[in-house]
Every structure is written in structure tokens, then in C-alpha cells.
Amino acid sequence: MHTITAPDGTTIAYDRTGTGEPLILIGGAFSYRRFPGQVKLAQLLSARFTVYSYDRRGRGDSGDTAPYSIEREIEDLAAVIDAAGGAACVWGLSSGAVLALDAAAAGLPIHRLAVQEPPLAVDPADRRPPAGLRQHVTRLIEDGQRGEAVRYYMVDGMGAPAFVPGLLHLIPGAWKKLTAVAHTLPYDAELIEPYQTGRPLPAGQWAAVTMPTLVMCGTAKESPGLLRHGSAAVAAALPDARLIERRGLGHAKKLTPTVIAATLTDFFTSSELTTPAPNGEHHA
8 A cells, every 4th residue: 555645644555566557447436446346447457557556535444534525536547547657648537537638628638538428317217316316425425325325326326236235245344334434525526516407408517638548438228327427428528538348338227347347458558549449339
């Protein structure tokens, strides 16, 4: 484990593995650097990259400093990029994808960017989180109801089937790990809150994200409309982006680290971004 200090004094923990071009991984809600799927992904990518997997503030071995702000999370990522040599490729999942987009728009030195299923409600026909998601989860945390905060965010917020929390209780250690980071759910809710209106992205949204970008999403069989439509909207909004839809990239059911790693390796090592897509891919 390595640590850096963010501008506000918060300690940010990260692991560094592999050799090659630096690549930074940003997890979504409930994720942290020792989450099994993220560990596996880092291991697979370390064959080609120097992988930096870090704990977002408030998670794992990283500290936290009140009050939370998206700007502070961007500063955390900037500090990790600085530790990686001053510039890097970046991958972000779900709310981590929104953080990565905001950071790229803020001018962080990102060579290439990959974002996976940003949870944006851009179609009025799609299910979207209830109004006041952030406020309600915050109240549950303040009242000490961490388990209910996890359940509410998963089921009411993100649309997971109602039986999922019960199943997670049966997996040794799983529920404890989720409740351990429950206090960071308002952070994720704040990141996605502006994009839950059911309306198209505002004109010019993330227009400053000019680096080559890959937007990744699962197929219709594994990802709901909200995630697929949000991914397509992001790809269409960026100046230099393409959309790839592939089985194993959908985080609503089960992410497949081998598929994610292969997709990222192809993109980050490619010298040509306009090659016609193979079957199963859709480019914006």
C-alpha cells in the first residue's frame, strides 16, 4: 500500500502493480481498491500497464475530510495522477465514470479515458432514482441505519431486485464490506444527482473532454435502459469518443474482469481509433 496527501490534507491510499503506461482505476458506489473484482481487474491489467488502484475518500484505507465536495474528489484523482508521473490513462465505473468525466473536463492530464456505464437518466421512459436520494441516504447514515442505507441505495436508488440484499447477507463478509462504506453513498449520489432528470444531457456537457474516450456498456440482456442510454448519450456528447456494447461489461448483473481488461487493453494500446468495429460493438 502507498499513500499520498490530497490538497485538503486527506490521506489517499493506493496500490501500484505492473509495469508500463500508468493506468488509474476509479470504482463506483461500494467499490474500493481491495474489492475482489477490482483486485482481479488490476492483476489482469498489470501485464501491460502500471496500474494504480486507489480508495476514494472515506473508503478502505483512505481518510475523509468534511465537508464532501466533488471538487475534492477531483483533487484526490489529480494527486494520484501526480504520483503516477504527472499524466495517465483513466478508467471509471458507474459513479466513478462520472467523476472521471468531471475530472477530465476540469483539465486533469488524462491521456485516454474509459468510462463504463455512467448511471445517467437521459430518457424519460427509463427508470430513475427517486428524488431526494442523496438526502434520504444521508439521513439514514446519520441515524446509524447503515444497512438500510445500503438496501435503499441498491433497490430504491439503483433498481436492484428486492431480493439482492438478502442474498448478499448469505455471502460471508459481503454485507459487512458493503455497510463499511455506506457513509460514502451520499458522495456517489451527489456525483450522479445532476444527471437523473430523465432529460437529454445539456448541450455542451463535457465538451472539454477532448481526449480519446471509450464508453463501455453491457448488452440489453444484462444492462437496463438507463445504463445503456446514458452510455450512448455520453459517447454522443464527447468530441472524440466511441461506444462499445459487449457482454460482460454490464455492472447491473455481474461484471467480468477478463472482458473489461481485454476491452481496456485494446483501447489504451491502440494507435487507431477509427477502425470499423467488430461484431457486437457500436461506435458513436
